[in-house]
Amino acid sequence: MEQLLCAITGMDNFTMQPLAGAHGELTGVMMMAAYHKAKGNKKKYIIIPDSAHGTNPATAAIAGYEIISVPSDKHGVMSLDELKKNLSDEVAGLMITCPDTHGIFHSQIDEIARLVHSVDGLMYYDGANLNAVLGRFRPGDVGFDVMHINLHKTFSTPHGGGGPGSGPVGVTKKLVPYLPVSRVIKRADGTCALNYDYPDSIGYIASFYGNFGIILRAYAYILLLGKEGLKETTDHAVLNANYIRGRLKDHFELAYDRLCMHEAVFSASRQAKRGVHALDIAKFLIDEGIHPPTVYFPLTVKESIMVEPTESESRQTIDHFIEVMLKIDELSKTQPEAVTDRPRSTPVSRPDEVKAARDVNTNYFGKG
Numbered sequence: 134m135e136q137l138l139c140a141i142t143g144m145d146n147f148t149m150q151p152l153a154g155a156h157g158e159l160t161g162v163m164m165m166a167a168y169h170k171a172k173g174n175k176k177k178y179i180i181i182p183d184s185a186h187g188t189n190p191a192t193a194a195i196a197g198y199e200i201i202s203v204p205s206d207k208h209g210v211m212s213l214d215e216l217k218k219n220l221s222d223e224v225a226g227l228m229i230t231c232p233d234t235h236g237i238f239h240s241q242i243d244e245i246a247r248l249v250h251s252v253d254g255l256m257y258y259d260g261a262n263l264n265a266v267l268g269r270f271r272p273g274d275v276g277f278d279v280m281h282i283n284l285h286k287t288f289s290t291p292h293g294g295g296g297p298g299s300g301p302v303g304v305t306k307k308l309v310p311y312l313p314v315s316r317v318i319k320r321a322d323g324t325c326a327l328n329y330d331y332p333d334s335i336g337y338i339a340s341f342y343g344n345f346g347i348i349l350r351a352y353a354y355i356l357l358l359g360k361e362g363l364k365e366t367t368d369h370a371v372l373n374a375n376y377i378r379g380r381l382k383d384h385f386e387l388a389y390d391r392l393c394m395h396e397a398v399f400s401a402s403r404q405a406k407r408g409v410h411a412l413d414i415a416k417f418l419i420d421e422g423i424h425p426p427t428v429y430f431p432l433t434v435k436e437s438i439m440v441e442p443t444e445s446e447s448r449q450t451i452d453h454f455i456e457v458m459l460k461i462d463e464l465s466k467t468q469p470e471a472v473t474d475r476p477r478s479t480p481v482s483r484p485d486e487v488k489a490a491r492d493v494n495t496n497y498f499g500k501g
């Protein structure tokens with residue numbers, strides 16, 4: 134599996150230990166810190182685009198860095214000018230998702246890598262959106278030094294599915310000495326063994342060998358599809374997202390009106406003016422038997438609805454989703470209260486979410 138992931142990403146080595154994407158980030162950034170420490174570099178900052186997933190700044194902070202947030206430009210990608218303004222010798226590296234959470238691929242990613250490397254910073258690739266580029270783009274080929282893959286998002290589980298997760302981390306040669314122990318090695322006679330003898334390793338990250346079941350499922354998926362099959366999943370993921378984008382764009386505002394990769398980000402701001410917010414739309418979808426898309430993320434888009442159909446939804450399911458979304462738009466004009474009192478088909482309709490978070494009742498299904 135390590136070898137397959139190297140071939141897919143252009144990395145030189147992988148650790149399968151991390152238990153989720155966020156855990157992979159922490160593993161990766163700890164290795165970045167170990168690299169700078171070994172070189173005697175004085176580093177203080179990690180640069181992160183404003184469209185990033187919240188785990189990126191959280192990881193950098195836990196690893197002891199301060200965060201510099203770089204705004205997106207009018208095309209929806211990290212501004213190169215703003216990046217240049219913030220680069221200094223104190224920059225430890227940059228964490229970026231590509232395509233980013235706006236569903237847009239940064240066409241100047243190689244230039245970004247060159248700039249970050251010019252201050253001996255390291256490039257971290259957040260691989261959560263890897264299913265947009267499988268077989269077409271390898272982070273290792275454009276200068277990324279370290280990355281995680283969310284196996285539970287890209288390989289056989291439609292975007293996460295609630296977990297459990299697995300976040301293998303890949304590195305290029307620069308960072309190999311810092312990989313977690315133990316590591317699987319192949320002996321001269323072809324048999325495998327565990328090696329613990331890596332004095333610069335950051336140590337254990339998880340018990341042997343991470344979330345094994347998820348790794349096994351992803352392994353089977355990769356073997357089953359092969360190189361061409363994986364490319365095809367990406368084609369379908371991107372086509373499905375653009376189909377939805379095209380059919381809904383006259384009714385729901387687009388965050389960025391351009392072709393997208395594997396996800397289309399809409400804004401419900403028109404509907405919100407009529408009293409129907411992104412949250413209401415998500416709740417309505419539940420009644421129609423649809424798992425709602427992510428709402429209010431990315432934070433850069435007001436009333437955002439991020440639709441990621443993945444490669445695995447059928448035309449029929451996608452058309453059903455589109456029809457329901459069109460119905461919601463229509464209702465927002467004629468009868469908004471028919472949307473805002475949903476869901477009706479669930480045991481609990483609209484919980485007080487603040488109270489639910491602060492005052493958890495673990496005894497809901499019965500007394501004692």
Ligand SMILES: *Cc1c(COP(=O)(O)O)cnc(C)c1O
Binds near residue numbers: 185189262300
């Ligand atoms: C999901 C996600 C993460 C975190 O991954 P988990 O496996 O949920 O910990 C990080 N970055 C991006 C862009 C994501 O979508």
